[in-house]
Amino acid sequence: MLTKVFGSAIFGIEAMVITIEVHIGPGVGYHLVGLPDSAIRESNYRIAAALMNNGYRIPGKKVTINMAPADMRKEGSAYDLPIALGILISADKFTPLLDLHDYMLMGEMSLDGGLQPVKGALPMAIKAREEGFKGLILPKENAEEAAVVEGLAVYGVSHFKEVMDFFSCKCTLEEEVLNKAALFHDQLEFPDLNFSDVRGQESIKRCMEIAAAGGHNIVLIGPPGSGKTMLAKRLPSILPPMSLKESLETTKIHSVAGKVNGNGLITRRPFRSPHHTISDVALVGGGSYPQPGEISLSHNGVLFLDELPEFKRAVLEVMRQPLEDREVTISRAKFTITYPSSFMLVASMNPSPGGYFNDGKSPVVNTPSEIQRYMNKISGPLLDRIDIHIEVNPVPFEELSKRERGESSEVIRERVCKARNIQEARFEQQQSTHYNAQMNTRQIRQFCELDHPSSDLLKNAMERLRLSARAYDRILKVSRTIADLEGAERVAAHHIAEAIQYRSLDREGWLS
Template sequence: MVARAHTVAFEGIEARPVEVQCALSPGLPGFGIVGLPDKAVSEARERVRAALNALSIALPSRRITVNLSPADLPKEGSHFDLPIALALLAAIEILPADAVDGVMALGELSLDGKLVPVLGALPAALAAAESDRALLCPEACGAEAAWVGATQVLAAGSLSEVVRHYTGQAPLTPAEAGELAPLPSSRDLRDVKGQERAKRALEIAAAGRHHLLMTGPPGAGKSMLAARLPGLLPPLSAPEALETSMIHSLAGLLDEGGISRVRPFRKPHHTASIPAIVGGGRGAKPGEISLAHNGVLFLDELPEFPRPVLETLRQPIETGEVVVARANAHVRYPARFLLIAAANPCKCGHLTDPARACAKAPHCGEDYLGRISGPLMDRFDLRIEVPPVAYRDLDLPAAGEGSAEVAERVAAARALQSARFEGRPEIRVNADAEGTLLEEIATPDAEGKALIARAADRFGLSARGYHRVLRVARTIADLDGSDTVRKLHVAEAVSYRLTVAAAES
């Protein structure tokens, strides 16, 4: 008799179905697992054997063979423990074979039979829904998996609870979806004294998901401003929350068994490696740019990042995804993030201060910012200089507008964009528009056309830079509530591009 259970193997955020087949045959007693398992899966036989012993279930004196099909798909992780145990219990006729065959399971077994939480419950629940099966998972993963809502989720604390459920002794109650409450943020734009131009740039960046580079001396408030950007962004929509949480589920970042509507804010250190930023390593795990999907990626001290690391950002910025190619893995992760970068004007940071600048000025600044390549610099829609704030200004009253007021305007602009791009799921904000669609929505009036033409000729804007100015102008018009992109909108958009264009020309 061959008993069957079902689980998944992960390739990026995709959960591929795996059939667990268990057969008992005559011969010397043994327990073998085949089907390209890794070390953790091969060791499942010892955990399963110990968990069954804890339930006083003796294995038959026969040859036990477990096959993980398809056999050419690599199987990694400890979540294969539970489906292997289910297939084995069905093979020895302790559990009904048809009930086991109708569920998709994942979970790690401890030696006393308890179920240990595993990564990937959310994408596994989606795979279970697609195959029209229920999902059986550890109790700690139930609230996360149940958020999918398209399939029944059974969450058990131990293997004994699973056995009692399928034998009718104590049925499990379906898990209920959980959601993390947004944490109240104490970071408000009112805390930032001065820097009105920088605050305006943050508002535009948040409204249209435009990449922003801030340069300025140490202590000017660049990191302080970036930390307040999440408070300006609207909550994740339901599809965005699902996309983001699937990535975080694979990375083990979902806490309290639920998901969050708060947009991610990732700030890796400048010593991060290429696999840490774009993904890779063992199992080709997601990197920081994917963990920041639908959120913010903040790179402080941008020139201090290794040049090869920075260059890996160029393609994901354009395509919104990253493909991690390895000898044993080829996985694709989404990576639509808002890039915020901060940099000092030179190594010492005081290039713009005549009283403190070193004797190497201005070449020290050119060499330092020259670590950022021209093609990467060209991908920043907005570039601003953040001047120092005098200590006397710190005693000034708080600014009139806080994060809440700015967030209202950002939400209104995002709502206009959602209506504009309705029916185009691949385009969500102005930063995604290109080609004829960009011409339709962002072509300025006659005066605006003349202005951007003069700016392109004077500062040698590239084709990419020209289109990015149009996108920024469209976002500024949305914040202004204007259907037409006018000259003043183009002028403001060009002003955020001049330093970049001047540096490139």
């Protein structure tokens, strides 16, 4: 007897329907075909034990299982449930009263028949709705995540016998319902990470506000203990709230990586902070079965690289293309996968190997050659993609001892949101540009037109401060964001003057 049960496979961050065909005929043997990986091939042991512990057994006949399309590699242990159900139906041990073709099933089985969570529940649910399935049955831990998709009945189960009782109409399963509006509202605040906790550093807070308003990459340069990490960790609290579209994109990536952790929809912007020993594959993604890396897990959020020069140079260099294109493409012999990677890069670093500026007050002094060797760990092309370079100086005791709290993240975020709304209206007709940091050269010329005083100021600054040519466009982008924060239609001279201050690493001799 031939039985067809429908499951799903993840390809990148998208899903596709897999038809699991089970045929039981004369002979002896268990044959699983259709390019399964080791985890799927081992499923017969899990399924046999689970069925035996629940009063069933795999028939002593020739069992052939095909996973179509047969030319696509399948991986993971999530096919246990549909395979087990197909075997029982083909062996006449179970007769469903509901149509199997209306449902997609996925789940890993324990030896007692319990169901374990799977990866990629959200892409599976999206695909199930697109293909016209009435419902999706999967482990209870994944139900909230899949319930994000409207127009599809999602059922969470904890044991495979619940599935059998459902299809034989012995019981009904409760459909999972997710209140997305309440979820967004509950996770809007950041009670543990607020800019009001930061003492002093008003100029750096201003920089962080500008970076958040325009989506600019930023590097903080300062000695140990000056507050670089504290400021960076609070950046997500002033970024605009995620839209539903951004939330779905981010959740899909985390779902494929198995990092949703039963939270349903990810409504807070991600903040990823990998250690400096990370490999290039872990950063950009890849592997034998490609998985998203840290830059994709940071999509629509922040990637924080602490102690930037300590990262391997090869690791940093692989970020150049994703920073420019805002996506990363991983190619293998038989397929190519593209993961989105539109993130804000926030980096911190010491100004020298000893950790301090050479200003006469430092406990450690390095020679210019040592400092230059330290700075050469970061390539020019990578710095070219970082819009704001700002020096962070230690906070004096008078500022640290103040009882007054600083400006809260909520107040700063309100200004940031107003600036972002201006940019959304400006780039409404642009498909690939949503905020100032994404502007190309043509858009910079169009939206950052300078009057004579502004042009003269920028020219004098580049000549006197010996700014590099690559700083020109970055200054214009940042000045456009400063103008947006003020609500100004045109970029003025004082906007240019402020933006020029934020290019420390382009100035020759700034470390001396």
